[in-house]
Amino acid sequence: MRKExxxxxxxxxxxxxxxxxxxENVLDVFIRVEGHVSLDxxxxxxKKKYPKIGYTTVYRTMRLLAETGLCNEVDFGHGVLRYEHKYNHSHHDHLVCKKCGRYIEVFDPQIEKMQDKLAAKCGFKPDSHRLQIFGVCSKCQARYNKKSK
Amino acid sequence: MRKExxxxxxxxxxxxxxxxxxxENVLDVFIRVEGHVSLDxxxxxxKKKYPKIGYTTVYRTMRLLAETGLCNEVDFGHGVLRYEHKYNHSHHDHLVCKKCGRYIEVFDPQIEKMQDKLAAKCGFKPDSHRLQIFGVCSKCQARYNKKSK
DNA sequence: TTTGTTATTGAAAATAATTTTCAATAGGTT
DNA sequence: AACCTATTGAAAATTATTTTCAATAACAAA
Known part of the structure; x- marks a missing residue:
């Protein structure tokens, strides 16, 4: 049995x-999903694997999984909440591609440190943060260059 | 007449x-508002100053103002879009207090630079970003300490 | 100034995502 | 096996945003 x-x-x-x-079925499906998945x-x-399970149960189970630490709620500001794996995935930030909608995970320990310093300078006690960089990913840049030639 | x-x-x-x-009336009210205001x-x-103006017109005017660059849409992930002043306000990030809900504006040119570097390392072409640090502001820390004594 | 065109307004309806309700079901303890 | 009550899932409610549409009003042209 998987640790999850x-x-x-x-x-x-x-x-x-x-x-x-x-x-357990919702978890079973979530484990096999990659990336950042919306509830929908x-x-x-x-539904594909377990047709009897309704949306509401998935909704409630994901909130439960978030409580256990197995998943994380992420919000890229497009009006939809998404879930990403948290178990065995350490904290990271996101590059959000405007063209293809992909979310690329990145991490930079120096930036993390400086964020804490910045907060401290304001007497602010941080406990989490999110950094999202919006732009165009390398694949989409390549695709665009090809088309425009 | 104000430049706005x-x-x-x-x-x-x-x-x-x-x-x-x-x-012009919506702009007039928005100019006098501080901080990060929701449409509601x-x-x-x-409505207080111009009772005849409906929600929809405010909604549409703010989208228009966003186009002109007079305001900025910001999303703190609580399911509500907010508007902040952009004219004569340079780019900044936010400290979000979990206790009082205040949004404190901060800026650190070094972090900005490192974000660009991080994106570049992935071949990603950034054009905007948002950094939000969640935690407890200095005022709320003080208030909490007082109460618990 | 008047006329005509069409952008704008605002109430109401539509949409979309999330959350709650509630009766039926089923987990697990006694 | 009986009981208590958490869970399920369809439907309804909620919340924020966006669209619709008939009436109005801005403004260009006559």
Missing amino acids: FQILDDFIRQKALRRTPQR ELSRFV | FQILDDFIRQKALRRTPQR ELSRFV
Whole structure:
């Protein structure tokens, strides 16, 4: 059994919730999904494999998984909440491509440090942050250059 | 006449749109508002001074002002779009206080530079970004310490 | 000034994402 | 097996945003 299921089980036991097939099935699908998935997308994937599971259950399960630390809610400001893997994925920022909509994960420890300093300078006590850089990814730049020639 | 009205007028003339009292009234109210205002809030302020102006007109005018560069749309990921002044305000990032909800504007040219470098390293062509640091502001820390003693 | 064209207004409706409700079901303890 | 109550899922509610459309008004041209 993958460790993710163990984490979910432990959380459920600890909180005196109930183990249900739906919860494990949603996790099963989420584990196989890459990248940053919206509820709408995820619930369609879930429906394919487990047609009986409704949108609301996916919605509630993802909130639960976020509580366990298995996933993270991310918001790229397009009016849709997305979920990304958090277990075994350390913190990172995002490059958001305006052309293809891809989200590229990046990390720079120096920037992280300087952010903390910047907050400290204002007497602000930070506990999380998000950095999103919007622009055009290398693939889309290449595609655009080809077309315009 | 404040320069902001001139900018709006110029834009309207250039695009062959029409000068209307509503548009100037919304700008008039927005100019006097500080910080980061939601459409809901702004439209209530507008209603106080100009009761005839409806929400939809405020909505459309703010989109127009965003086009002129007089305001900026900002999204702190709480499901509400906010508008901040852009004219005579240079780019900055935000400290978001979880306790009082205030948004503090900050800027660090070094971080800006490093962000560009980080993007460049991935072959990514950036054109904008947003950095939001969530936490507790100095005022709320002080208030909390007082209470807990 | 008047006329004609068409952009703008604003109430109401539509859309879209998220969240809640509630009756039926099912997990798990006794 | 019986009980309690968490969970499910369809439908409804909520919330923010966007569109529709008939009435109005801006402004160019006569």
